[in-house]
Amino acid sequence: MNKELQRARGRQMVVFVFVCTGMLLLLGRLYYWQILNGPRLARLATDEHTHNLPLKAPRGLIFDVQGHLLATNVLRDDVYTQPRQFRIEYEHDDNAREKWAAMVHTLHQVLPYISESNLISAYDSDAWTLRVNRDPIEPEQSQQLRALSARLPDVFLQANPVRSYPGGDLAAQVLGYVDTTATGQYGIEGQYNTRLSGKDGSITAETDLNGHPLTVGASSGQAPVPGANINLTIDSTVQYVAQTALVETIKKLQAQSGSVVVLNARTGAVVAMAGAPSFDPNHYSDSATKNGCINSVSVYFNPTLYCTYEPGSTMKAVTMAAALDQGLITPDTSLVDNGTIYFHDADPVSNWNHAPYGVETMTQVLEHSANVGTAYVAHTILGPSRYYSYVERFGFGQKYGIDGPEAVGTYLTDKSNRWSVTDLTRQAFGQSISTSPFQMAMVYQAIANGGVMMQPYVVRSIDDNGHVTTTHAQVRHRVISLETAKKLSDMLVSAANFNKQATFPGYSVAVKTGTSTTQGQDADQTEASMAGFLPASNPQYVILVKIDRPSSTIAGGTAIFGGTAAAPLWKSIAEQLMWHYNVPSDMPTGA
Amino acid sequence: MNALKERVSAPIGAVSQPILAAKRRRQLHPFFFHMGPVALCITSVLLIGLMAVLYLSQVGQAVTSNQRIQQIQTEQDVLQRQDQDLTNIIAKEQSPSYIADKAKHMGLIPSDPKNVQVITVKNLLPMQNNEPTVQP
Numbered sequence: 001m002n003k004e005l006q007r008a009r010g011r012q013m014v015v016f017v018f019v020c021t022g023m024l025l026l027l028g029r030l031y032y033w034q035i036l037n038g039p040r041l042a043r044l045a046t047d048e049h050t051h052n053l054p055l056k057a058p059r060g061l062i063f064d065v066q067g068h069l070l071a072t073n074v075l076r077d078d079v080y081t082q083p084r085q086f087r088i089e090y091e092h093d094d095n096a097r098e099k100w101a102a103m104v105h106t107l108h109q110v111l112p113y114i115s116e117s118n119l120i121s122a123y124d125s126d127a128w129t130l131r132v133n134r135d136p137i138e139p140e141q142s143q144q145l146r147a148l149s150a151r152l153p154d155v156f157l158q159a160n161p162v163r164s165y166p167g168g169d170l171a172a173q174v175l176g177y178v179d180t181t182a183t184g185q186y187g188i189e190g191q192y193n194t195r196l197s198g199k200d201g202s203i204t205a206e207t208d209l210n211g212h213p214l215t216v217g218a219s220s221g222q223a224p225v226p227g228a229n230i231n232l233t234i235d236s237t238v239q240y241v242a243q244t245a246l247v248e249t250i251k252k253l254q255a256q257s258g259s260v261v262v263l264n265a266r267t268g269a270v271v272a273m274a275g276a277p278s279f280d281p282n283h284y285s286d287s288a289t290k291n292g293c294i295n296s297v298s299v300y301f302n303p304t305l306y307c308t309y310e311p312g313s314t315m316k317a318v319t320m321a322a323a324l325d326q327g328l329i330t331p332d333t334s335l336v337d338n339g340t341i342y343f344h345d346a347d348p349v350s351n352w353n354h355a356p357y358g359v360e361t362m363t364q365v366l367e368h369s370a371n372v373g374t375a376y377v378a379h380t381i382l383g384p385s386r387y388y389s390y391v392e393r394f395g396f397g398q399k400y401g402i403d404g405p406e407a408v409g410t411y412l413t414d415k416s417n418r419w420s421v422t423d424l425t426r427q428a429f430g431q432s433i434s435t436s437p438f439q440m441a442m443v444y445q446a447i448a449n450g451g452v453m454m455q456p457y458v459v460r461s462i463d464d465n466g467h468v469t470t471t472h473a474q475v476r477h478r479v480i481s482l483e484t485a486k487k488l489s490d491m492l493v494s495a496a497n498f499n500k501q502a503t504f505p506g507y508s509v510a511v512k513t514g515t516s517t518t519q520g521q522d523a524d525q526t527e528a529s530m531a532g533f534l535p536a537s538n539p540q541y542v543i544l545v546k547i548d549r550p551s552s553t554i555a556g557g558t559a560i561f562g563g564t565a566a567a568p569l570w571k572s573i574a575e576q577l578m579w580h581y582n583v584p585s586d587m588p589t590g591a
Numbered sequence: 592m593n594a595l596k597e598r599v600s601a602p603i604g605a606v607s608q609p610i611l612a613a614k615r616r617r618q619l620h621p622f623f624f625h626m627g628p629v630a631l632c633i634t635s636v637l638l639i640g641l642m643a644v645l646y647l648s649q650v651g652q653a654v655t656s657n658q659r660i661q662q663i664q665t666e667q668d669v670l671q672r673q674d675q676d677l678t679n680i681i682a683k684e685q686s687p688s689y690i691a692d693k694a695k696h697m698g699l700i701p702s703d704p705k706n707v708q709v710i711t712v713k714n715l716l717p718m719q720n721n722e723p724t725v726q727p
Binding site for chain 2: 068073074139164166168170208214236237239240241244505506575
C-alpha cells in the first residue's frame with residue numbers, strides 16, 4: 001500500500017471518527033431531551049395549550065308554595081381595569097395620565113358610586129387587574145359600558161353568577177343569603193347549602209388563544225350536577241301581609257323589633273315567618289351592623305326561631321292544659337281571687353295592678369288573664385312533677401331544626417340545682433321561662449289540632465334533578481287528649497270573646513294575649529304578644545305575633561300590652577288570611 | 592432460437608436465477624398491478640398526497656365546526672343570560688311588594704277589613720269539619 005493511500009485512509013478514519021463522535025453527541029443529546037426530559041417537556045407542551053376549565057354547577061332555585069321564585073341566579077358583570085397594562089401601552093404618550101383620568105371619568109359616569117379620585121390614583125398601581133365595583137353592576141350599566149368600549153381601553157367585564165332574591169326583603173330571614181364565596185348563610189340557604197350548591201364539574205381540553213376549548217383534540221371532563229330546587233311551604237302573599245303589617249305596627253308603636261309566625265294548624269307547615277327589622281339579601285352586606293331581636297343579635301338570624309323571650313300570659317294555656325288533661329280541673333273549677341296569692345314556700349303572686357276578681361272559674365282565669373289563678377293551678381293543683389312533664393311535652397327547650405340557627409330557650413325544673421317553687425309559680429304565667437316565638441306557636445298548633453303536635457316543616461319538597469323528595473305532614477306526638485284540646489279551645493274562645501281584642505265578624509277565634517317584662521328592665525319595657533288560632537270550631541291556621549318594647553309614650557302608655565299592641569296586628573293578619581284562603585266562615589250569622 | 596438453445600443447454604443450477612428474479616419482480620407488483628418502480632413511486636406520492644388532503648380537509652372541517660360550536664355556545668350564553676334576567680324580572684314583577692307598589696301608583700287603596708260585610712243567612716249551619724284530625 002502506498003503512502004498516498006494510507007494518508008487518504010487516515011483522513012477517512014479521522015472524518016469517520018468525527019462523524020461518529022458527532023453522532024454519539026447527537027444521540028446523547030437526543031437521549032437527554034427525549035428520554036430524560038421527555039415526559040416533563042411533553043407535559044409542559046401539553047399544559048401550554050391544554051387547560052382544565054372548571055364548570056360551575058348552577059345553584060338550586062327556591063320557590064314558595066305557589067311556585068313563585070324566591071331565590072334565583074343571574075349573571076352580573078364585575079368591572080376590571082388594567083393600570084399596569086395601560087401604562088405599558090401608553091409608555092411613550094405624554095398624556096397617558098390624562099387619558100387614564102378621562103377613562104375613569106367615563107367609568108364614573110356609568111357607575112356613579114365608584115370613587116373617581118381613588119381610581120385616578122390607581123394609575124400608579126402595580127396591579128395587572130383592579131376591580132372597580134364592589135357589588136355586581138346592573139345589566140343596563142353593563143350595556144352602557146359595552147357601548148362605550150372604544151372609550152374604555154383596558155377595561156373589561158367579567159360575568160359571574162349572582163344570587164338574586166326577586167322579592168327583596170320578602171322572607172329574607174327565612175331564606176338567608178349567599179355570600180361572595182357562593183356559600184349559603186343563615187336560613188334555608190345556610191341549612192341546605194350542600195344540596196343547593198350541586199357539584200361543580202370540569203373539562204380538560206385543548207384551548208384556543210382565548211381559552212375556549214377546542215373540539216379537535218383529546219378532551220375529558222365531568223359535567224356539573226346542578227343544585228337541587230327547593231319548594232317551601234311559605235306563601236309569598238301571606239308572608240308579605242305579615243311582614244308589612246308587622247313593620248307598620250312596629251313603626252306605629254315605635255317598638256324595637258317584632259316577629260310573626262303563621263302555621264297550618266293541621267299539618268304544621270309554616271305559612272309565614274316574619275321578623276322586623278329585616279334585611280335585603282340582595283344587598284346583605286349593607287345590614288352587617290344591623291341588629292334584630294331587641295337589638296341583641298344580628299339581623300340575619302330568623303327572630304321567630306332564634307330570639308327567645310318570656311312568653312307571659314300566652315303560657316297560661318299550657319298550665320291549664322296540664323291540669324285539664326290530668327283531670328285535676330274543669331273549665332268550671334273555681335277559686336277565690338283576691339288579687340294576690342300567698343304561698344308558704346314561694347313568693348306571692350299578684351294580678352296585673354293587683355286586681356281582685358273574687359270567685360272565678362278557670363275559664364274566667366283565662367278571660368281575666370289572672371296570674372293568681374294560674375299560679376294556684378301550677379302550685380297547689382299540679383305541683384312540679386305534673387307540671388313540668390307537660391312543659392316538656394309542649395316542646396319547650398327543644399329544637400325543631402327546620403330553618404337555620406335556632407334557640408331552644410331555657411327554664412328551671414325541680415331537677416335543676418337553682419330551682420325554687422317561686423320558679424314554678426312564675427312559669428305558670430310565663431315568667432322565669434324563655435322560649436322562641438316558634439315554640440309558642442307550636443303549643444297553640446297542638447291545641448288547635450286536637451292535642452296532636454305535628455312535626456313543623458318549611459320545606460315542602462326538594463327536586464334534586466328529577467328526584468323529588470316530598471315532605472309529608474308527620475305527627476310529632478300527642479300532647480293532650482282531644483277532649484282537653486276541645487275544652488281548652490272553648491276557654492280560649494271565651495277569653496277572645498270576653499276581651500274582643502282579636503275578634504272579627506264571620507269567624508270564631510281562640511286566642512290568648514301575653515305581656516312580659518324582662519328582669520332588670522323597667523316595667524314599661526314589655527314584650528307584647530298574642531297567640532291563637534282560627535276558625536276556632538275548625539282550626540285552619542295558628543298565628544303568633546310578638547312586639548318587642550312598644551313605646552310607652554304612645555296612646556298614653558296603654559299600647560304596651562298584648563291586648564293593645566299585639567292584638568290589632570294578630571287580627572289584621574287573621575282577617576287577611578281568611579280572605580286569602582277563602583276559609584269558610586264558622587259564624588255565618590255573625591253571632 | 593439461439594437464446595433458447597443456450598437456455599436448454601444451461602446447467603440445472605443456473606435455471607433457478609430467473610425464477611428468483613421473477614419472484615422479486617412480483618414483489619414489486621402489489622394488488623396484482625403490473626407497475627414499474629417509477630409508477631409505484633408516483634402512485635405512492637399521489638396516495639399520500641390524497642390522504643394528506645383528506646386529513647387536512649377533515650381538520651379544516653373540525654376547525655370550522657369548532658368555531659361554529661363556539662359561536663353557538665356564545666349565543667347560548669347570551670340567551671341563557673337573557674333567560675335568567677327575564678325570569679328574574681318576571682319573579683320581581685310577580686312579587687307581592689311590586690304588585691302592591693304598582694297598585695298604589697295606579698291609585699288603588701288597600702282594602703280595609705272594616706269594609707267587609709258579613710251576610711247573615713238564617714238557619715245556615717256552620718261548616719262542619721270533615722277533615723279527620725291526625726292521630727299519633
